[in-house]
Amino acid sequence: MQKVKFTNLPSIVSLLLLAVLLTFSTQMLAQADSTAVVAEQAAPETPAAEGVGDVEAGEALFKSNCAACHKLYKKSTGPALFQVSQKYDREWLYKWIKNSQELIASGDAQAIKIFEENNKSVMTAFPGLSNTDIDNILAYTDTEKATPPPSTEVAGGAASSSGGVSNNIILGALALVFLLLIIMLVLVNNTLKKIAAANGVVYEEKQKRAPLWKVFVENQFLVLVTAIFLLLSAGYFMYGYFMQVGVDQGYAPVQPIHYSHRIHAGDNQIDCKYCHSSARKSKTSGIPSLNVCMNCHKNISEVSDDTYAMGQEEYGVDYNKEIQKLYKAVGWDAANQQYTGETEPVKWVRIHNLPDFAYFNHSQHVTVAGIECQKCHGPVEEMEIMEQFSPLTMGWCINCHRETNVNVAGNEYYKEIHEQLSKKYGVDQLTAAQMGGLECGKCHY
């Protein structure tokens, strides 16, 4: 037996080695690809830096001062700025950037023309920028657009898929190993039996026992116990099943626009109540109307390359297309920077569906109690797709009311009642339940 086993060993080791090798080799390949891309991206930038300014300083200035309204290659609130220094006289540009309104007021024909071409939107004056700063900015705007790296996507795709492949290979190899082991065991067993037969070893006949099921059936106590157990467990699971009917915890429907809370609330740190402003004063938190989106998205028509890539890779979403959906719904003509007036409301799928007979007021919890949105809605800032985090059952509500102290600090309303009630109950801090938060009529009417 031992002999047999040893003979097979080298082949197994070699197989394992092969699998490991395969995995690592593909990953290394992928790494090599991406470094090559980085090099390619970086390469054209330096030679393009011509003129008098410092491109890097210009880029920093551009991003902090200009990017809100200007893009390099596309019209935004203001015109596209690529190679703007070649269109206009540099001295004129200094004047314009430092105070465009003054220039317009002075009757400069060119200035008036630009002003009118851009829907008469007033450009902020930048008297703080020195001519050198402006030179730097212009140097940056004159920089040729980095040719979009066509290989990024492919390489990225390959890298991720190769990762997947290597995992599969490992699993496959392991499966193969196990299969081989089983075959070997069977073989060994057979061989041993043959040897035993050859040596004339005789097995003792096993005593025939009644089959297990028969024993079980004949033992009435066991049957009874099992029946009770089965019934109880069936009851338990039935109860469990019925209790989750209508509890849509984890409900994450596909929305008409792929809106990522992860990007907005997580990456960009936008306060929940910036968009869901009615949570502060109304019973509903409100799905933001599209004009709220446009406060920012008037200027943000595209996501950054990194974000874009991430969306493609991890979620299979083209974020830029989703922004276009927003534009379509709100009727924004990005090319001309104006509203067309043709709107089509977005039919979101409602995630948190409290029944009609339960009254819940956001402002009570958000403004008065000062509870974080995350307490009920979970880590929204990490959710790519919004989902129902809490069960929203009555037991869940009640539990929280029992455990949570009323936020009385600085609220004149609670002053008297808190003093009296806490004396009555002999506590320092009243819970919502002690304040009457468990009464039926507070939520059901």
Added chain:
Amino acid sequence: MSNNKKYWKSVEELDENSSIVETLKQNEFVAPIPTDDFLGDKETLEASSTTRRDFLKYVGFSTAAASLAACEGPVIKSIPYVVAPDEIVPGVANYYATTMADGFDFANVLVKTREGRPIKIERNDLAKHGGSVNARVHASVLSMYDKNRVQNPMIGGADVTWSDFDKAVAQKMNEMNGKEVVLLTQTFASPSTSKLIKEFTARYANVRHVIYDAVSSSEALDAFQNKFGTRALADYDFSKAEVIVSVGADFIGDWQGGGYEAGYAKGRIPKNGKMSKHYQFEANMSLAGANADVRVPVTPTQQLQVLKALTGGSASGLPENVAAAVSKAKAHLQKAGGKGVLITNLPDVQAQAMVLNYNAGGQVMDTTKPKMTAMGNTQEVMKVMNGVVSGSIKGLITVGVDPVYSFPHKDFAEAYKNLDMSLAFAMKPDATAVVAQMVAATPHYLESWGDVQLKKGTFSIMQPTIKPLFNTRQFQECLLKWTGQGETKYYDYLKEFMQGSVLGTSSWNQAVHDGVVESTAEVTTDADTTNSNSLQLDSSTSNGALSSAAQNGGMELVLYTKTGLGSGNQANNPWLQELPDPISRASWDNYVTVSKADADAMGLENYNVANGGLNGSYVHVKMNGVTVENVPVLIQPGQAKGSIGLALGYGQKEGIQEEMQTGVNAYPLYSNFSAVQTGVTLEKASGVHEFACVQLHNTMMGRDIIKETTLEIFNTKDVHYWNAVPEVSKDHQEIPVTSPDADLWEGFDRSIGHHFNLSIDLNACTGCGACVIACHAENNVPVVGKDEVRKSRDMHWLRIDRYYSSEETFESDLEKKENISGLGSSLSEYGEMENASANPQVAFQPVMCQHCNHAPCETVCPVAATSHGRQGQNHMAYNRCVGTRYCANNCPYKVRRFNWFLYAENDEFDYHMNNDLGRMVLNPDVVVRSRGVMEKCSMCIQMTQKTILDAKRDGRPVKNGEFKTACSAACETGAIAFGDINAEKSEIHELKENKRMYHLLEAVGTKPNVFYQTKVRNTNEA
């Protein structure tokens, strides 16, 4: 032997020959069992191919499928605004001030809107002369969501566009050149509109403007115009009155536009031992009569004499009791001097002039700032009516009026069809609109701009609170188009007009915000546009009816308007149809009110059937060749013998949903537009009318459900004498029921936090019913329809019980009860006490859930669906209720309402909750209850919750007077007050300490959180 004992089921069984017993023997079930209804007829059964097995399969499968499907939650879509309006926050209500002016009801209101749709009407506290926000005004928001409205302009019955309509009208107006055209409008009381109308009549010289009030105040207007030169109505401030004598004027109802109850109630609450004294001489039992200290039933012809006697004439010829009352009233009036006021509703210019002269020197009447809300001129309207019938008038443009329905001329409808031009501005396809050649769809007042001069010097602004629901255009907008000012919007015209003529330096925006602005500006009114020739009054036409009445024989008919429907503008409003009449407590009907004596003489009867429903005879009402057939008869205690009453506004057929086509049209009897008709005969007709009357028992049988006392006793005697707390015996000692020793329960400490109480002052409550409609609107109370109301399944959370005394006064009821002794006497005399007196005293008592601290309902609920909150409210968790109805059985106040059916989205109950439009009025903060659950007054917990939350959000204590319920906010008279009794400065805290305070059925020991203030009647004499 015991088994020989025979138990009698009813007295009838004693009579061997009784047919009833015989029939019952044969028939186990009194009503036939509707087997066909659930089995279907034999033919259908046999024609069916479904076998029993198949049927069971289907049932099994569908049950399984249904339960499986129920496990999946539906996908709910949520659609936010694309561009949200700045002022709208979803979930937060916005309020806009506007003005209702539909030609009959004029009022300054505040409109509550949610997410841009109006859901409730409230009083505008900024308006000091705002008219009365009565039940109809509260209900008017539902009239906007009426699916039967005219939705497009129509020519010849076909929908057209407005531009086509404009062209057609222009063409028609040119064709009509030289022919007489009348522009018949409601009273707009709108200065800008009258300017526009003038521009219109200037452009088309053949057009004459006539104002028509469906319910006329013409004689009073004539008298006022004769005396003061302005066509307007005198205004009265009854809070200043010490003695009020009304001759037929229901000034708590709709007399001269109504709106007097607030002032009246102010004077009726005893203060410093004083309250006003109110004498009422009237034929019908009206709201004013029900509230009076002394009510004398007199027929209209006698009323004229009463009036003459009161103003100096002789009382001879009047019945003795009337003459005695008249002399007392007269003496009292004289004693009060300038604080006495005399009013009348007699359709007689001279009578009205007498009253104006009498009040002229007093403090109560105000003629410098008269009311402008009625301007119709009977003679002018008669000319129009006769002109159309005779054919001299070729064209008629009607605005906001429905002459085909309401003109008392049988040939008018036919003649109207033959007009060369008929153009109707209408909101609903009413009788006029359906036969008019052209119909201009007009918006509801909640969708319109406008200005209204309610009183001279008080200008109100009407502003839209929602985008027009249908393709409508308001009358003023049309006039602008048709007078060649097509480019101007009415809004701009109005703004310019107001800024130019009224506002002066004050701000337009502020005026729109407040909804009302006081100004001394003089503006021209519609009245000035009417033909001034009519000023040469010849009184013979207008008061001829009365003077010659007595000789006429027959009965005297007094036409009145009911609290529910008024002149009938809102007949398609289920809230109003279901609102019980405050006096008769009958809903969904109008009827002839007859005195008991007359009814007995004519063999007319009213009786209650086994299910509690009231049945009554029918009569044909005949007068001068006009017959109104099959009018139900309601025997009305207090109706003057020889007089009958009939309400206007009912019996509409066009543009009205079938369920709402109730009652009979009384306008054909409104001859000469006079509320009093003589020579009317009743002829008994066959058949039995089934009323939907919500009150079965009309008397209190001497119990103290309503505590009452007289001013004299109130002023002189100790409170224990007239408002004693009931006592019970414990250990052979009498202790008050309020004592903790008399209690089964341990009381809770209610001194911490808010503790809500509701106070109802029975002196101030006039029974007007505004609170009932406000409660409907606030709490999504369903409408159940006439049949269900008849079965006592009405859903009103708040009812206003009306009690009659069975003797002349409630006091003598009490005496009679005290004197009952022995079996014989108690059988007969208690029986007598069930019947109301011929001229009873009346008392109103609003009853809603009493929110008992020791609530009987809470202890019997097997599932704990109803429980008590620390703030004093008795909570009702609908989602927990399984519908055992134990609570309703155990409630001593009978205020719990059971949902026998699903009333929303159910074709069997085809009212507003059954269509998308009507459902827009629902309050999103309150659940719509489903079938099989109990519901009741929640003390508007959604409103108290909101008040508390607002305070919490602002971080401040709740302000004094901030807590409100729908009923307390709606109450014009301040009879209903609500608040936190633990807040020591609050009004409710004081009211609770008031010595008039008592609890309903205090002896039961329920410790309610609703309390009443004992009614005090002024029995003082001059």
